[in-house]
Amino acid sequence: EEHYGFKRWGNGHISVDEAGFVNVQPRADGRGIRIMDVVQEALGMGLSAPMVVRFQDLLRHRVIQLNEVFHKAIREEEYQGNYRGVFPIKVNQLREVVDEIIAAGKDYNYGIEAGSKPELMIALAMHEGAQRLIICNGYKDNDYIRLALIGRKLGKKIIIVVEQLAELDDIIRLSEETGVKPMIGFRAKLQTRGEGKWSSSTGDNAKFGLNTAEILFAIEKLRAAKLTSALRLVHFHIGSQVPNILTIKNAVIEATRFYCQLAKMGFPMGYLDVGGGLGIDYDGSRTNFESSMNYSMEEYARDVVSNIRDICTSSDVPVPDIVSESGRAIVAPHSLLVVEVFERINKRESLGQQHQPKEKHKIVTDLEFMLKNKGKLGRLERFHDAIQKKEEAFSLFNLGYLDLENRAAAESLFWQICEKIDLEGKKSGYQPEELHDLSTLLADQYVCNFSVFQSLLDHWALKQLFPIAPIHRLDEKPSVKAILVDITCDSDGKISSFIDLQDVKDYLTLHPLNGKPYYLGIFLTGAYQDIMGDLHNLFGRVNEVHVFLEEDEPNGFYIEEALSGSRIADVIEGVQYQQEDLCRKMKAQIDAATRKDMVKPREGVRLLELYESQMLNKTYLHIEPKNGRKK
Numbered sequence: 001e002e003h004y005g006f007k008r009w010g011n012g013h014i015s016v017d018e019a020g021f022v023n024v025q026p027r028a029d030g031r032g033i034r035i036m037d038v039v040q041e042a043l044g045m046g047l048s049a050p051m052v053v054r055f056q057d058l059l060r061h062r063v064i065q066l067n068e069v070f071h072k073a074i075r076e077e078e079y080q081g082n083y084r085g086v087f088p089i090k091v092n093q094l095r096e097v098v099d100e101i102i103a104a105g106k107d108y109n110y111g112i113e114a115g116s117k118p119e120l121m122i123a124l125a126m127h128e129g130a131q132r133l134i135i136c137n138g139y140k141d142n143d144y145i146r147l148a149l150i151g152r153k154l155g156k157k158i159i160i161v162v163e164q165l166a167e168l169d170d171i172i173r174l175s176e177e178t179g180v181k182p183m184i185g186f187r188a189k190l191q192t193r194g195e196g197k198w199s200s201s202t203g204d205n206a207k208f209g210l211n212t213a214e215i216l217f218a219i220e221k222l223r224a225a226k227l228t229s230a231l232r233l234v235h236f237h238i239g240s241q242v243p244n245i246l247t248i249k250n251a252v253i254e255a256t257r258f259y260c261q262l263a264k265m266g267f268p269m270g271y272l273d274v275g276g277g278l279g280i281d282y283d284g285s286r287t288n289f290e291s292s293m294n295y296s297m298e299e300y301a302r303d304v305v306s307n308i309r310d311i312c313t314s315s316d317v318p319v320p321d322i323v324s325e326s327g328r329a330i331v332a333p334h335s336l337l338v339v340e341v342f343e344r345i346n347k348r349e350s351l352g353q354q355h356q357p358k359e360k361h362k363i364v365t366d367l368e369f370m371l372k373n374k375g376k377l378g379r380l381e382r383f384h385d386a387i388q389k390k391e392e393a394f395s396l397f398n399l400g401y402l403d404l405e406n407r408a409a410a411e412s413l414f415w416q417i418c419e420k421i422d423l424e425g426k427k428s429g430y431q432p433e434e435l436h437d438l439s440t441l442l443a444d445q446y447v448c449n450f451s452v453f454q455s456l457l458d459h460w461a462l463k464q465l466f467p468i469a470p471i472h473r474l475d476e477k478p479s480v481k482a483i484l485v486d487i488t489c490d491s492d493g494k495i496s497s498f499i500d501l502q503d504v505k506d507y508l509t510l511h512p513l514n515g516k517p518y519y520l521g522i523f524l525t526g527a528y529q530d531i532m533g534d535l536h537n538l539f540g541r542v543n544e545v546h547v548f549l550e551e552d553e554p555n556g557f558y559i560e561e562a563l564s565g566s567r568i569a570d571v572i573e574g575v576q577y578q579q580e581d582l583c584r585k586m587k588a589q590i591d592a593a594t595r596k597d598m599v600k601p602r603e604g605v606r607l608l609e610l611y612e613s614q615m616l617n618k619t620y621l622h623i624e625p626k627n628g629r630k631k
């Protein structure tokens with residue numbers, strides 16, 4: 001249990017019960033839901049892994065938590081303004097997610113942030129309540145601006161954030177055309193550099209924001225258009241997952257200076273938007289390592305509030321309402337991906353000792369001698385010798401001097417030697433540096449029925465780490481070192497770096513497969529991963545269940561919604577094939593083969609039936625029960 005760090009990164013939401021099952025406590029109040037029960041119930045509904053499990057109560061809990069910590073900081077710091085957070089829907093646009101967030105944020109006037117036209121279309125329709133903000137970020141064309149102005153007409157507090165100077169000309173022109181007075185914000189390009197994987201969101205080369213000269217030009221444009229009263233907000237965003245609180249402090253200070261300068265010029269202002277960046281402690285180390293964060297949500301809120309207050313007070317400017325655009329911190333914890341391990345690839349076993357050569361080549365007997373280590377050589381020396389012999393064996397094979405059996409024996413012996421050296425090192429407690437990678441080299445590959453490209457894109461693209469652990473069998477000691485590989489035909493489709501307290505671990509210790517289904521949870525995947533995935537190998541969307549706490553249910557939960565993942569017909573139509581057309585083409589080929597007597601007519605009908613019925617099947621593997629096991 002400790003091995004997987006549930007307590008460290010789980011934030012009070014994850015526990016393990018006596019029977020070795022992982023439970024999620026959506027409200028961190030001791031009421032847990034066994035993930036395995038959810039998986040079983042979903043199976044009963046015909047949905048198998050890979051599967052996203054969303055805990056809707058956890059989503060609600062996070063919205064309340066973020067708003068409460070800001071309210072508390074405001075009270076304690078005696079701050080005179082309000083907190084008016086917005087949820088950036090790009091982080092998870094799913095309707096049920098957005099619905100839950102809007103409902104949870106009702107009492108807090110929690111709003112929405114849009115970063116594109118389609119997102120604004122969602123925001124406009126879903127938004128309710130005159131006090132809740134809609135913040136419009138991202139590149140904007142005329143229609144984007146027109147849509148935002150419709151929002152103003154409907155009495156919504158919708159603020160168009162100017163990211164590029166040219167946008168302001170369009171806003172001014174369209175507001176004159178439509179007669180609607182906009183609310184405008186400026187995104188400032190800060191000098192404060194972010195830290196972590198997404199740090200290029202600020203600085204001179206950032207894609208977004210106005211530099212100081214551009215802000216001055218923008219001011220002139222507003223004055224010329226007699227729209228000075230429209231400027232209401234200063235915005236910045238220093239990148240997602242900021243690991244270090246010092247970065248946040250500095251950015252807040254710099255942006256508040258911008259705010260105060262503008263307020264002093266006589267613009268009405270009123271809002272300071274500190275963007276996203278509030279982190280998630282994916283590895284639970286509480287450090288400023290990029291998968292972690294060296295601060296809590298409470299500290300974040302206090303720092304934002306107190307720094308804004310200090311700068312405003314010293315500049316003699318009334319404090320603004322504070323807007324923040326935390327996405328990751330709201331949605332990452334609420335969902336996990338459940339994957340089934342269905343196969344194990346083990347280097348030594350598959351090479352098989354059963355293939356004993358009829359006539360052993362000298363290289364094989366040399367390796368056998370090395371394995372027995374009669375010469376009592378040191379581990380490092382034996383490792384070097386074994387590598388030399390293995391290379392020699394491959395050269396001999398290429399030159400035609402080594403047959404298949406002897407090659408197989410040589411490979412197998414090499415891995416046995418490595419395993420023995422690794423084991424001796426563990427026993428002695430010391431392993432020379434060169435041998436540190438042996439464990440990784442020897443790790444098994446656990447093949448999981450999912451696609452990294454669909455479900456864990458940030459791991460593939462940016463090496464972002466997610467906590468991964470079995471969701472059952474935690475009353476058994478795990479003993480197999482493994483890396484995870486997916487079912488895409490791509491060697492990149494794997495997970496070979498895992499969270500660790502000190503650094504990054506290159507294997508995970510898991511349970512031996514026992515013929516029964518073995519499930520892993522990939523946790524904290526509720527932010528960005530759902531939407532960024534791609535269709536590599538046409539695997540498409542996975543199944544999904546939305547889980548709610550329920551007092552009267554025997555398991556304490558119910559599945560409110562079950563979304564079925566992509567079917568083969570769905571994904572192939574997405575790349576412009578027509579299901580009917582493909583079936584027609586197959587039929588023509590089968591008919592032709594029947595005419596040529598290559599297949600019997602009855603067989604032809606069956607072949608076509610198989611092809612057609614697959615169209616409605618799921619894209620991921622249909623894992624058949626092994627050893628008569630029931631699923």
Ligand code: PLP
Nearest residue numbers: 237240241276277325326327328
């Ligand atoms: N606001 C803007 C402008 C962003 O670009 C982003 C994402 O990078 C966010 C908010 C959300 O950031 P986070 O998920 O780190 O809270």
